[in-house]
Amino acid sequence: MLLQDVLKELRKAGIRLTPQRQEVLQALFDGLQGECQPQSAEEILQVVRKRYPGVSPDTVYRTLGTFKKLGLVREVNFRDGCRRFELALQGGHHHHLVCLRCGRSRELPFCPADCLVRVQEYCPDFEIEDHAFTVFGYCPKCREESRDVFRETVEV
């Protein structure tokens, strides 16, 4: 799905298409390129401000909230002190493998769908809205680096 299609859907949903919202959306699309890396509100704000310097944090947060309600954006938590956001396009459902040292993440193409089914059986009256499966640890690069630091410490 492309930016144009999303804009069309938003218009259809009666969402006012302000330039600020379009820029937030653009930033989210940019984040989709290359390695998957959900962005913090602050990061998105910086991107948006390149074109609209006056944009306020409030606007970014409000826009992300609006998009989240529409199911267009998902929130994830990487345990790095802020919320992160990414596009939730249909067919792109995934989870994350997060490095606790460098904060970078890798997309996981697995989903514990069977668990979700069991959860719904376990609590039939609970209305499931979203779920998170996130694996935390240390990426190969950071493991290597901390090994180096350890060596230096010992040798000195």
Next chain:
Amino acid sequence: MLLQDVLKELRKAGIRLTPQRQEVLQALFDGLQGECQPQSAEEILQVVRKRYPGVSPDTVYRTLGTFKKLGLVREVNFRDGCRRFELALQGGHHHHLVCLRCGRSRELPFCPADCLVRVQEYCPDFEIEDHAFTVFGYCPKCREESRDVFRETVEV
């Protein structure tokens, strides 16, 4: 496992047992009773201050960090603006079903263990430290209440 056993283990691990740390531990144990409800640092602080009024937030955070490193405490995120903590006793591994309205959680006895195996196969050089499986939505009680609100709105 009881508080006494944990204290013994901490001593064995060379962790200084200050009264503040013991109170934090006690608060975490209290949180284990009844419905599982991971606590925020603020909530733990309030409990600890009942006995030690002068305790600082810093101490609670530092203590929780120490316990986390030891694997005694797990951090969870309920999307309510703060980190939450709970004891991670052996055999008690579980996940959470969280209501986005009232913030209460229910313990899930399922774990996507098979997914973890697949993750490790997918990224053999990644050192897995922890994982989170959390289901978000609306509990029966909150669904009922929002239905009431809707009715009122319509009828007036």
Next chain:
DNA sequence: ACGGAATTAGGAATAATTCCTATCTAGGAG
């Protein structure tokens, strides 16, 4: 082009978390 409801900027307020440093203390050594 016009009007009204929705949206925004800007700045202040709030809340969570961490930092700093002088002081204190747990627990091992004697």
Next chain:
DNA sequence: CTCCTAGATAGGAATTATTCCTAATTCCGT
């Protein structure tokens, strides 16, 4: 039991993320 010191704490300030408030602006249907 007392002494010593590495490690821990209090207290308050600083930082960071997020939300609130309100007057001014703007999208978009008519």
